[in-house]
Amino acid sequence: MKKDVTIVGAGLVGSLLSIYLSKRGHRVKIYEGRNDMRKGKALGGRSINLALSDRGLLALEKVGLAEEIRNISIPMHGRYIHHVDGSTAFQPYGKEGQYINSVSRATLNMKLMDLAEAQGVSIQFHSRCTGVDWQKNNVTFEISNTESLVSHFELLFAADGAFSAARLQHQLQHPKFNYQQYYIDCGYKELTIPPSVSGDFAMEVNALHIWPRKDYMLIALPNLDKTFTCTLFFPFEGAASFSKLTTPEAVKAFFEETFPDAVALMPDYINEFFNNPTSSLVTVKCHPWIREDKFALIGDAAHAIVPFFGQGMNCGFEDCRVLDELIDTYQDDWSQILDAYQTLRKPDGDAIADLAINNFTEMREKTADPVFLLQKKIEARLHEKYPDRWIPAYSQVTFSPNIRYSEALRRGLRQEAIMQEVMKMDNIAEQWQDESLLQKIVEQV
Ligand SMILES: Cc1cc2nc3c(=O)[nH]c(=O)nc-3n(C[C@H](O)[C@H](O)[C@H](O)COP(=O)(O)OP(=O)(O)OC[C@H]3O[C@@H](n4cnc5c(N)ncnc54)[C@H](O)[C@@H]3O)c2cc1C
16 A cells, blocks of 8 residues: 655655655655755755765665766775875775775765656655654644644654654653763864866875874865865864864964875865864664654664764665565565564664774774784785685675674674784784684684
8 A cells, every 4th residue: 555655854865765665656755954955055964975885875776876876976995094294005995896985965965856856756845844743643844933834644754864853753752762862072074175286186086085193083085076075073172172273373283283294285274174164973872763653763863873984874775775675575564664674773773883983993093003904904815715704894884785784793893802812913913824824713703
């Protein structure tokens, strides 16, 4: 039976979900709080570009969009590390031919909205969800300061992001709703590296650039217009923190000392530092995600995570794909579909949240550490020699959509414990290529 489905939020996940559901013949309406970004700049918003990897691509492939999005993406084959002394190093992400993709958030969102509308989805903008009546199955949207509308739903999805209003309505009236929200002590600010004088990319284009500095880091992802969007992940408080960089002189002195090669490429960074917002980074875990056969949280509304594994959107896209597969399994029984969706996805949402927090330490501290780099080299060799028995944690998350996040976390922890012992061995730097040693390591998994 085809349903009247209401989705709150026409962000990346709400738009993709609407395509999946309308392809199955459901009548889908999205209500979006902001204006239509295709008709001018939408207010607010997050990172300018994102890393799209295999899980996200698989979900896009199922609706025929993967190729089109690949065409507007820039492959990034590894991390390009910038040390403070000006030296650089390249660390591949996986095996040859494996890469992640830098894509514009706005372009991707607009394409998804175009395709949704072409599929018959209706998107109503300037409609901010303010209330849900669970007895009458009505949802209220504020259209302006004086005007609101009430819409009836058969099935409601909250895809309205980390600070979901629809989740709040669910939470307020659910007697046993568990909710956990955790802000890390770092925020972020975006800066720009423009094209070089000759009009080309100012740095290696096919890489994700990182300036790891222990308590903080700068990263940069390429854009199609030959700029890079840089993001400074930086403590709010402390000796080196946003709270200390309050004058142009302080910003200049700090950047020149800490990121000298980046400064040379960012002519406007001081203005940008003061004009661009400083934003915070939150993890949200909650339960339950669903209400009978009528309601589900999806995307960041269900599992907001920090961006250090580049997986928030990928995970939200995977939610849509898994839900679609469950529709096949349980046909039109939405009680079973939503129940199975929550059972499968909640542990995976929790797992990627934890993996993402852990990866912050890896990116800002360890990518410059020679012991860690040797460990990664050994793991890459193990993967090459035993491709099914040893898959580095990063590859499991990024290049193996058939491995669940919860499984990647479990296996990753086991492998890390083994590697911690291996790295304590005398002369490991000399003997790590020994075949019998590699064999012994893999046998412990
Ligand atoms: C700095 C940064 C970098 C990131 N980098 C990556 C990356 O490289 N790779 C990756 O996979 N993920 C990344 N992410 C995570 C990614 O941005 C999110 O996971 C993704 O945007 C989630 O999509 P969503 O549709 O669930 O939520 P959102 O993108 O937040 O969309 C929610 C939508 O709902 C609308 N809305 C909100 N409230 C209401 C309301 N009350 N009524 C109606 N509409 C409403 C909003 O306007 C918005 O359009 C990054 C995040 C940050 C902050």
